[in-house]
Structure formats: C-alpha cells, structure tokens
Amino acid sequence: MCAFKHRTVLEEMNMNWHGRVEEHQGTGEGMGEYEEFLGQVNDIHRLGALQGHLGWDQEVLMPAKGGEARGEMLAWLAGQRHQRLTSPRMGELLDILEAQPLDADQSANVREMRRAYDQAVLLPQSFVEEFAQVRSSALVAWQNARSASDFGQFQPALEALIDMTKQKISHLGVKTTPYDVLLDEYEVGMKVSDYDPLFAGLKERLVPLLNDIVAAQDSSPPHATLDGVLFPIDAQKAFCTRVSEAMGFDFSAGRMDASTHPFSAGLWPGDTRFTTRFDESDPFSCLYAVMHETGHALYEQGLDHAHRFTPRGNAVSLGVHESQSRFWENQIGRTVAFWNVTLPWFRDAFPNAPDFDEHTLNRVANRVEKGFIRVEADEVTYNLHVMLRYEMEKKIFNEGLPAEDIPDTWNAMFQSWFGVDVPSDDVGCLQDIHWSMGAFGYFPTYTLGNLYAAQLLESMRQDLGDVDEIVASGDWSPMLAWLRPRIHQRGSVVSPAELIEDATGSPPTPEPFLDYVESKYRSLYNLG
C-alpha cells in the first residue's frame, strides 16, 4: 500500500524524465533534415497512439462520469497533433526532403506526411472548429433519431453535415468529381471511375446468385439452427481465445476484452488489443467478431516495429486492413475445413449444444438472407449493402440529392435490388453511424477489403497449394507466414493498389471475389 502515484509536478519530473527522447526536439542544428523530420513525425504519431489508447479505454473500461474530461483530453491531443502537422517547419522540411535522394522507407514517410500536411493546411481553422461542433451534435441527433426511427430528427443535422462536407470538398479542391475527393481520403487513389465498374460487375453477378440461393432455401426443408440453446459467456471466451491463438495472435503482446461494438486497436509495439461482444443465445456473434478483429490485430502485430510511430510502420489503408479481417472471418472461418479442426473445441466448450457435424455447423454459419442490416449481412449480400451506400453518397455529392429525399431514395433502391420493402428508417438509412460522424466515402473500403481478401486467397493457393488442407491440418501458421512479408511487414511502403499488385501479381480486381463467392455458395446450396 503506497501512494507513489501521488506526486507533485516536480517529483514526477525528476522520477520519470528520461533524456534520450530529447534528441528529436532540436531545431535542426547538428542533425540532418530527415532526422529532424522523423522526430516531428514520431511526435505526431505518438500523440495519435495516445488517442488510440484513450479510445480503447473509453470503450472498454471508462466509468460513466469520465466522459467529459475524456472528451476534453482527446480534443487536446488532436489539437496538439494538428498544430505539429501544420507547423511551417513541417512544410519547409517536406519541400527540402522532396528534392533529396531518399530510400524507399524514407520516401514512404515523406509521401504520406505530404498528403496529410497538404490536406490539413487547406482546411481553415474556423472551418475545422465548426465542423467538429456540427459532428458532435449530429452524433447525438442520430442516436435519438435511430432510437425513435424518425428521420426528421436527424435531417437538420444531416443537412449541416452535407453542407460542411461540400465546403470541405471545395477547400481540398476538386480535380475530377466532388465525391472523388472523399473517396480518396479513405483509400488513396480510388475514384468514382474506379468504383463504378467494380460495383456494376459485382451487382451483375451477385443479384442473380442471391435470388437462386433464396429460391433454393425456400424449396428446401427447414434449416438446422442453434436457436433456444444457451452458450455461457465464459465458455464462449475460452472457445474464442483458442481460435484466436490458433490464428496466431500473441496474447503476451495483446489482449481480448469486451465492448458494445467490437473493434481492434493497434496501440503500439507489443500491445495490440481487440474486443468482442457476447450474446448468450448466439455463439457465432462472438466467434466471428473475434476472427474478424484478430485478423485486424494480426496485421498490427506484424507491422515492422523498427518503423514504429511513422507512416511507414503503419497499416497502409482501411481497405487492406479490412482484407485481413475478412480473410480470416469468412474465407477461413466459414468453411468446413475450419469446423473440422474446431468442432471438438466447440463440443468441449458447449456440451449442451446440438450434436451437429461440421457440414451442418458450416451451413448455419453461412446462412444467406435478404436482411436489412449491413453489419449482419452474409458474404453474398454484404457488398450490395455497401454499394447501396456508395450510390447514395454519389447522388448526394455528385448529383445534389437533398437530405430530405434520402429515405425514399434508399428504400426504392433497396426494394429494387432485394425485392423487399424497408419497414422503417432505423433498419434503413439510419442504421449506420458513419454519416453522423461526417464519414462520407468510407463505406466502399469495406468492399475493397472483400476483394483484396479473395485475391490474396487465390495467390496464397498458388504458393501454398490447397488452403483447405492447411486449415484442416490445424496448423495455420503457413497462412500467417505468407501474409507477413507480403502485407503486414510492408506497412505503408507503397500505395494500397501497389501492395496488392506486388502480393498477388494483379492490380485490384473483383474477379477472384466473384469466383470465390459463386463457387462457395453454389456448392453449399447445391445450385450446380
């Protein structure tokens, strides 16, 4: 019992201060410009890592009344980062370094910081402040509107968000179409002219497949189900930990916890954390959250820590990150080969569950439905949900669709693609948090993740042989070992598209995904 944590300002200073990091604090005398730049970059990323840590804590542990000061602290950290990123010296250093010969790692850092700097300095401070306020109140309005399933409660906030986003687009500058400015923010280099053909190709093959599956389901006997069985939380935790370990997650360099919405957080070297959720009536909710988040977390654990606190040492994009989670969750986790290995673990954990074989459990895990909710969607419908949001955003920013027309437009499109009427906006255009956070242009990265994952699986198969056999063997390390040098360790050394092309020999393309999903589901449902 000691009070060592209660220290005066002076005392903490004396106890903890450690001079070695000060080497990054100089103003350039006696050190090269790259070293000075790197010091600044490290500081910006350390502040970001602290934001990530507080974000994790907030969702997992924070007591209710901690919210106000937490918000203040996060805002302060963001302000500190912004100040450093937009400092005149950062602009000078970028100019100097772009005229110098640099190696690949250095070039990646300069490239990414240039991108961040240019965009940050283009947004006036008054605009950034106002946008933050608009988002903050929009989040509350959205929560209330969704609970009440009343779009009218969200509409004024949504109008303000769209207006601010249009202002942002014009600050950043339109080169092609306005919506392209937003798309590029979330996956560098991606435009409407890339996504349009990609989504059209997906829709052309996925809609007929979906209709065939639904018809087959309707004409077949009732499906096996786990309804009515209780799956104790502790048993789910044990089962999912075993799966995560088998995937290769290092629990001595990370943690699994619970939160309302599962997420993963890289934090920093040696400390990668992810969360899951527990539903006593549905063991798959937890299992696939764990496999999804472990996929993200394996990427974070596999980054090259020699480049920590720099863009080079960070994951390259949202799309590539999502490819890692979807690869493990769907392409590995929803297969008979997976259940070959894990069925004994499942039976150990849940002795009261029905005694299904691996084929039956796999069918339960792959049930296809024309549901309304994106986050609950299967592999066949998921990308249609994403595409619907993409089409809506394109209409809003490229065609001037007013906010008030969003519900009708959404519902008409859903009816035309899925043949089902949306009964209320809470399961329609109010279901996702993204717009209330001003994150327009984010959704398509989910589909990129699915496409990248299928390309990676195809290439892995060429290199390693039958992946199902590897999965069924129970030793999954060859798959992780294949991903490490091709994706994880490379961080942001090249662009997302180049990374995928280097790893698979082909630029990003939807064919492998379509082949994968058609072959998988036609076989599962005996569609011939």
Added chain:
Amino acid sequence: MCAFKHRTVLEEMNMNWHGRVEEHQGTGEGMGEYEEFLGQVNDIHRLGALQGHLGWDQEVLMPAKGGEARGEMLAWLAGQRHQRLTSPRMGELLDILEAQPLDADQSANVREMRRAYDQAVLLPQSFVEEFAQVRSSALVAWQNARSASDFGQFQPALEALIDMTKQKISHLGVKTTPYDVLLDEYEVGMKVSDYDPLFAGLKERLVPLLNDIVAAQDSSPPHATLDGVLFPIDAQKAFCTRVSEAMGFDFSAGRMDASTHPFSAGLWPGDTRFTTRFDESDPFSCLYAVMHETGHALYEQGLDHAHRFTPRGNAVSLGVHESQSRFWENQIGRTVAFWNVTLPWFRDAFPNAPDFDEHTLNRVANRVEKGFIRVEADEVTYNLHVMLRYEMEKKIFNEGLPAEDIPDTWNAMFQSWFGVDVPSDDVGCLQDIHWSMGAFGYFPTYTLGNLYAAQLLESMRQDLGDVDEIVASGDWSPMLAWLRPRIHQRGSVVSPAELIEDATGSPPTPEPFLDYVESKYRSLYNLG
C-alpha cells in the same frame, strides 16, 4: 464489427480535432499573461495525467511485451513536460505574474509552478539524463539483490544513487542541512529541525507501549485467528466493494481493479481508479488495501474540478494524501464500531469463516507484532519503521555514512529499538523500493499522514460528536462531508501545514496521534 480505429493520420485529424482547446496555444497576443500561463500549466498537467493513465494501465492490464514501447512513451511524455516547464517563456510569465495582484487560486498556481520551475531549471540536462539512467539500472539491481537477499548486488548501484542525489542537492542549493533539500521535495517546508523532535517524541512513547503490548500478548491465551480458512476472491471483491461504497466512493466516476501492489490514481475528473490485491487465505489484506486506497481515491474525487489540470486543483502533498488513506484504513476500519456495521456483510460474503463477534474480529485486525516489514506493520510499530529509515537517510546525507555500512547500521538500530535481530537484508534494508528509485526523503511523509489523520479525527470529534457512533450508525457520509471542504476541495490553495492548521485549529503536532494510539491499544490489551 468495424475498423473505425484504423485511421490514417489525416483522417483521425479530421474526425477528432476540436478547435476549442487551441485557445491555450497562443503566444500571448490578445490574452492576459495569467491566461497564457494557465494554458501552459494545463498542458503540463495534461501530460502528467496521461503519464498517470499509462502507469495505471501498465500495472493493471498491459501485456508483458508492451513494456519497451510503454517505457519509451512514458519517457517521451516526461520529456515533453520538462521542455514546457523549463521554457524561457514560463520563467518570464512567472516573473510578470509575481508582480501582479492575484486571487488566492491564482497565487497558489503561481507559487507551485515557481517551485517546480526553479528546481527544474537548476538541474542541468546532462545530469537529469544520467540520473535517469542510474535509476533505471538501480531498479533492476535492487530487484535481483532483494530476491537473492544479497546487499552486495545492490551496493554499487546504491553508491551511484547516493552520489547522484548528493549532486542533486548541490545543484538545488543547501540552505540548512543537505538532507533538508530532499525532505522539502516531498513535503514542502519540512526539515530535520521539524522531524527530529517529532520522531523523538514518538519514539519516547511508542517503544514502552510496544513493550507493554508484547508482554501482555505473551502472557495471555492464544489469539483468535482466521488461519486455515479460504476466502474466495469473488466474495472478497463483493465485500470490499460494499465497504468502499459505504465510505462514499462513487463507482460511476471510478473503478476498482487488481494489481500486485495496491495503488490509487487520480487520473482526471470523473475517473479515479484504485487497485487492491487478493490473498485467498487473508481477507484483511484486501479489505485494508481497499480502505486505504479508497481514502486516497475519495480525496481525488473530492478535488475541485473547476481547477482541473492545475496545481490548485491537485492534492497538496504526499503527507496530506496519506492522512486520508490512514484515516479510513485505521481510525475507521480497525474499530469495533466498524465491525458493528460490517460483520453482517462479512458473514454474508464468507459463510465458512469462524463465527467471531465484532470484538474478536477487531482484535485480529489490530494484532501488534515486532515484525520486520514496514508495509505489514500495525499502528504502534509503523512509525518506528519510518523513523528508522529517516535516521538512516540523515546519516547518509548529513553525516556521510557510506553505502557499505548501511546493512550493519540498519540491523543495529533495529535490534536496539525492537530487541530483535534482522535475519537477512531482504527483510531489512533491501525491503523497500524507494531508494532504488532515488526517492530519498520520501518515507517521513508516511508518518506525517498518520499524525495529520489523528489531528483530523480529534477535530472531527469536536464538530460532529462521537465518531464511533457515526461509524456504528452505518451512515458514514457526515465524515466525508466534514473532510470535503476542509481538505479535498481546497486542493493546493495553501501549504500542507496551513491546510492542517486551518482544518484543525492547530499546526501539525504528534500529540493527538500519541493520545489516540495509546488509548486505543491500552484499551484493546487491557493495559489500564
């Protein structure tokens, strides 16, 4: 399942940045000097709060491999604080503000920052760096030496620590005796000339009391004991949570967790956390850790949050902090009145425990022993353990005792005061972590805590009447309500000694403690 936590530099900036805190970033144009100063002070304290948060996480949750990057991040935060504290502008602002009329809160902030600034700028950077390195390796050497109970393994590191501490004393400047420089660091204004008579008075009355108690114990029948009973962790957690809540801890603004060494961490408004430890064979280890740390945590929860992230809004000193923990742990928690209320809870939680009455349990909780270990000591011997360390440190810094003579000097002093031979250095001069962290001058604040607590109890009794009756009533809120305005809400508005005098009408004095401990133990052991 979403990947919102994986964001690019740019994206996080746009999502989180909130302009309002930027108001503190100016260089003085258009704002008063005090506002500019306050902005700097807030930043320094926010960095400190982040250190506290990472420290809590490190002891409670962090995976093993997270240590290296965590150390780097803590060092970076300390460097950032040091840089801001010692900036030339801080010195200018302090000069300007000291010549201006200020209110009491402003004066407190200027006073405390002046103290921190003067000491920080007096220590050369090369010295601070070297001292940090010496401490870092000394901690490892001490851990090894204590495990092996081999003082020789620690001696070279201890010599280096003493040498660096003597250098620190000369950098800071000796006004009275060298050791006074260290004492003042941990409790402002306290010197050898204050502590010498205080400890002499304590020793004069405590040693005879101790001998009387031990003689009485030897001649009486065997004592009641809880040995051999198992107390399940979950039941201990439930029981201790109930006690902490009864003390007034707000669990919606804080948490209780487990760690190897119990501690409390203020963190920031609305989020105060403490830890305990669990020993299945000893429910009192957890109970009194919880009462002790809840005492600290109530102080943190009671600070005036309008002054958050400033010295004015922080606890005033280690001694006063310790008074809050010892008050609840000993003066409330080790009484028959306490067991009157909590015995039914104890029986609920531990149905297998022996069916002792409140008097018996209270005797078990107050057993006096001539033990070797300070942290396990009872109220009679505790201050003798502290005094022994004080005398050792005085010899080292004022009389030049060499490190090699420390074990013999320690053991001789222990034998002369307790009449017992120290069998090995792990239970002698190697038992505490403090010296290995360079924290010479810290120990006496523990005794100040005990003395302040007794003074507060005496004053509380004058204001509220019989405190035992309040405790026995089960509604303990009048005690917390008495402490709030007198101690907690005042933060650092005045010095520790003034705070105690304002609260009790008397400057710090040992009489109330001696009266309390003599009357308590003479009555417990029927010494008449």
